[in-house]
Amino acid sequence: ETGVTQTPRHLVMGMTNKKSLKCEQHLGHNAMYWYKQSAKKPLELMFVYSLEERVENNSVPSRFSPECPNSSHLFLHLHTLQPEDSALYLCASSQGEGNSYEQYFGPGTRLTVT
């Protein structure tokens, strides 16, 4: 595997379910990000982890819970979601100590909440 991978690619869940999204980066980066991409809206940064510590939480509802057990893995735990949470969830990584902080993205998980 190369780059940034995300699983599952598609997920349908009911509002009472609990599920998790997984992201793994194979680039040796030390920062990871979760974004939400909804139709007709700009990408919304949800969480930033640097060296496995959460450094940013953009007022995301508590029904989204991130976890970063090491610099290569990032999870997004989901529970009691709402239909408006249906979106494409993108994971990204970057080399935080570099000069450019360009981010490399995974293919995303298409989430549908019913």
Added chain:
Amino acid sequence: AQSVTQLDSQVPVFEEAPVELRCNYSSSVSVYLFWYVQYPNQGLQLLLKYLSGSTLVKGINGFEAEFNKSQTSFHLRKPSVHISDTAEYFCAVSEQGAQKLVFGQGTRLTINP
């Protein structure tokens, strides 16, 4: 706070015609600038970036962009587009030294034969 405005939500172009996708940003400090492309059902892929130096930046797939500090713009251009360039294009900015990227709303480029 930084912000990015992509002036066109959709741009239809005929194949082999030139194209320009416009991006303006606002920031009170020095910035890095990026263009990403998103093909259907995929994540974002970096097309090119401006960090410093020459204001004309060349990227993948024949795209280039020019940084204009006085106009706070970073427009993306390609002299001759191909059907395979059909995608969504995102301009993004980050403050130098910061990890956070701020994205524009995206421009959907549609290439007609």
